[in-house]
Amino acid sequence: MHFDALTLAAVAAELNTTIRGGRVQQILRPDAHSLGMEIYAEHQRHYLLLSAHPQASRVHLSEQKLRRGMEKDTPLLLLLKKYVRGAILDAIELPVAYERLLALRFEHPEHGSTTLLAEPMGRLSNLILLDAGGRILDVLKRIPPGENAQRVLLPKWVYSYPPAQDKVPPLDDGQPDYYTRLAGVLGAGGRLWRALADGVEGISPTLAREIAWRVTGEADGEANGDAQPGQLLALAAAVQELWQLPQTAGWTPGLALDEEEGVNGFAPYELHFVDDFLPVEGISAAIARFYGEAERDAAGSTDAYAGMRNGVATLIRQAEERVRRQLAALTADEPETGDPAHLRRQAEWLLALNSQVQKGQRELVVPLGDEKLVIRLSADETPVQQAERMFDRAAKLERAAVIIPERRARLETDLLYLDQLQSDLALAQNQPEIASVREALREAGYLRQRPGRQLKIAPDRSQPLRYLSAEGFAIVVGRNARQNEIVTFDEAGLDDLWLHVRDAPGSHVVIRSGGQPVREETMRAAAQLAAYYSRLRGERGVAVAMTRRRFVSRAPGGRPGLVHLRNEETLLVEGVLPGLAEG
Incomplete structure (x- = not known):
């Protein structure tokens, strides 16, 4: 980029x-x-x-x-x-x-x-x-006089600007032959983006490909040397729309995403010719994240899918930041504590007795049998205005008491789901499994849905892992949210044993016991599988919850793999693979 x-x-x-x-x-x-x-x-x-x-x-x-x-x-x-x-x-x-x-x-x-x-x-x-x-x-880099030096850059020399380029400016310079010169850029034919990058000032290959997409519908569209006036005007409009951004301040910075390479670029305007474009809060943030990606050179990485994996990790972090901002905004919107019924009662009495309020009066005391209702009066409002404000605040408190807890619960569920996707990404073993994490983000609404978009990589059709315990029970292990859904809600019987690490994302593990007694060594082996296929892999003393499948239910919010459980017990195991045969 x-x-x-x-x-x-x-x-x-x-x-x-x-x-x-x-x-x-x-x-x-x-x-x-x-x-x-x-x-x-x-x-x-x-x-x-x-x-x-x-x-x-x-x-x-x-x-x-x-x-x-x-x-x-x-x-x-x-x-x-x-x-x-x-x-x-x-x-x-x-x-x-x-x-x-x-x-x-x-x-x-x-x-x-x-x-x-x-x-x-x-x-x-x-x-x-x-x-x-x-x-x-x-x-920083001293350039002495020489045959290949375009400029001399040495201490005590007067600075000179880089040599001017003999190219057409991107914005109309007022010269009568501007559009003739722009048409001349297309005369050589070939790829439109290459003609633009070679013939127009301030046009890089990335910007040229975006202009080509906006004009022809594809980044590698052809330059037409015999372009009609309407086509030439469309090209000029696309070039000028982008180069007017410094004047309009209509920047839309973001990261370019490739399904195979992950994050592979940035731009201060939306890119349409890439697989996906992820908006970020500023151009510096986009550039910093692009160059800050760990192990950008896949050839030097021990992970064959480092580029793709890092790209999806960036998407998940972006989604987490978005959810946390929404939670912070929700806290800011939360009204001050108060009793809406008491506020409404005060407003009703103030409205009923507003004719009795004297100018400069600081409080209104309403005798109510054995008690008194004291209403502090506003010096800046009439009694009617104050009563209306109190009615509004009571209504806001009533709405907030219902809406804000529900919204907060949904956002907190989303954070748990994104945490699970981070674990899924770490455990993904191939391109389809990594791509499935990105598609899960899309289905959850964190990436745009592009009409007619086709996947470069085949969908993830991987199945849960299967092991056989020493006493003959099958143990089924899900390695991502999609597989966890299969393990828990498609394959497991109600009386099978269900396991999952506590307080961390990871695999759903089921011992297909059908309610029969299960030896402790099998339970511990299944718990080790749950710990190993989780974020706590390699840790000692991992707490794993175990209960019957009938006590496991989907968590509200509809996110795949998130559950509630009850009647569980806890096993402490090491997060390593047990010595079980696959099958």
């Missing part, structure tokens, strides 16, 4: 709303290609990463505190500590239209103005510190 000029524009817009005006508190080198800054702005610390890595150049806010990865201080770092640490980040600008060039201007109380330029341009990436006059103080 490409960190292109439009992505940089989205990052600049985000930085302007989060860290502009902040004070630089620390500067460090996370690695040989990068600089990190801690900036205090809006009463909180922010961590800015600027990377000139040839394969991963980028600029974004980091979700985690940046750590020093290089012991030696370079001349550039020493100058930054002198001129930038303690300075105010005064301006964040994109000095050249459609170019990957970001300027951060700092004002230091002692040393005055300096500018740090980030050029996240792949193998040509660089970080450059300028003085107030535009002269280079130092640069």
Whole structure:
């Protein structure tokens, strides 16, 4: 995925709303290609990463505190500590239209103005510190004069912008031949996305494929050299719609998902040509999560499905964050405690006796036989207005008493289900089983349903594991939510023994005893299977609940594999495989 000029524009817009005006508190080198800054702005610390890595150049806010990865201080770092640490980040600008060039201007109380330029341009990436006059103080990658040097980047030299590209601008520049030049981009034929990337400024292959999809319905659509005026206008509209995002601020950042590779990209606009697009809260979050994925290089991983597994893990974490935000919002919406019947009674009496209330009166006392009803009066409202407000609050309390507990219970059930899906993902042994976890997220409403979408990977048709105890009882083990449904509600008899680890997601295990006596060694073996095929694998002293299947029922909420149980007993076992034969 490409960190292109439009992505940089989205990052600049985000930085302007989060860290502009902040004070630089620390500067460090996370690695040989990068600089990190801690900036205090809006009463909180922010961590800015600027990377000139040839394969991963980028600029974004980091979700985690940046750590020093290089012991030696370079001349550039020493100058930054002198001129930038303690300075105010005064301006964040994109000095050249459609170019990957970001300027951060700092004002230091002692040393005055300096500018740090980030050029996240792949193998040509660089970080450059300028003085107030535009002269280079130092640069991360020094470029001396030579036959292959497009620019000289050395201390004491005057900085010059990257060479201009002989391409058509993405937005109409007002020239009378603009559309003629745009039509000329298509003249060579071939893939439309390639023609756009080669012929239009600020268009990366990712952006070009998205434009091609919006124009032709497919990312690999053909460029038509004989395009009719209507087709040319459709192309211009698609290009300009995306490149007007810096003006409209209509950013929709997110992660690109592939069914086989998992998370495989990011963009500040919705991508339609990918398998799935997962919106996130900001472009920095999208970039950070893409580059923060563990074991992105599957060739160096012991897990053959690392990329795909990590992608689905990201989806589950995103869903969990969404549910937790909803729970927090529910708590914020919860009204203050109070007795709605008492409030309603006060409102009724206040309304009935409002003509007796004198100006400036602080309370109304209503004698009710052996007791008195005291109503504190508002100085800012008439008695009628106060009574209406009290009626409204009583109604809100009554509704909240019913709706909020139900909604909270559903959300807490969803968290349990997502926890189960995390366990299912960890236990998945092949692509179909990993894909089934993603599809479970989709069925639960955490991923979009795309019309006409076809799976690249065959559906998961795996069956529960089966073992045979020493006394001849079959033991059936579900390894994910779908299989747990089969084990508990399709295969198990009401008098069979049912087992599951306590307080953790994991497998449903059933001893097909049919109510017959079961030896302790068989119970313990089944409990070990329940512990092994759970998040507590390898742990000692794992608590496993055991009861008859008749005492197990589906939990409210309809999520697969979630149950309630009663009349259970507890076994303590080690989370290792017992010595049982499969069969």
